Amino acid sequence: MKKFIAIFSIFLFVSFKINTLILVAEAKTFSQGFYTMEDLGLYPNTPYSVQNSSTYNDGILIILDGNKTIQQIIRIKPSSPKYTLIPLMSDYVFILYGNFNLNFS
Incomplete structure (x- = not known):
């Protein structure tokens, strides 16, 4: 009986460890170009922020x-803090200019 309880306890402990999920918002990095909401994988009416992960280049x-009306322009310096974007709509187009890596999160 003691073996059964020990084996059952180990099985129960392992089964709880297998089912744990760690949810982390993954930052999406993009470089120079023209993008749509679908290209960037962004959702409308969701708050997003951007950050330049390049250490030497701005954009x-x-x-x-x-x-084709400008809604927001941001000059992003190297290793910048996060800038909050306006609420995005599904028909928005993004122009990234410069030799930098932009992270959307």
Whole structure:
């Protein structure tokens, strides 16, 4: 009976460890180019922030709406803090200019 309890306890302990999930928001990194919301994998009406992970290069982020009207422009310096973006809509277009790596999170 003691062996059964010991084996059952070990099995129970291992089964709890197998089912644990660690959820972490993965940052998406992009370089110079033209992107849509779908290209970037972003969802409308979700708060996002951007950060330049490059240590030496700066860049510019331009956000345009469906009518090609500028909604936001951010000049992002090297190793910048996180900048909060405006609420995004599904028809927005992003222009990334410069030799830098931009992280969306």
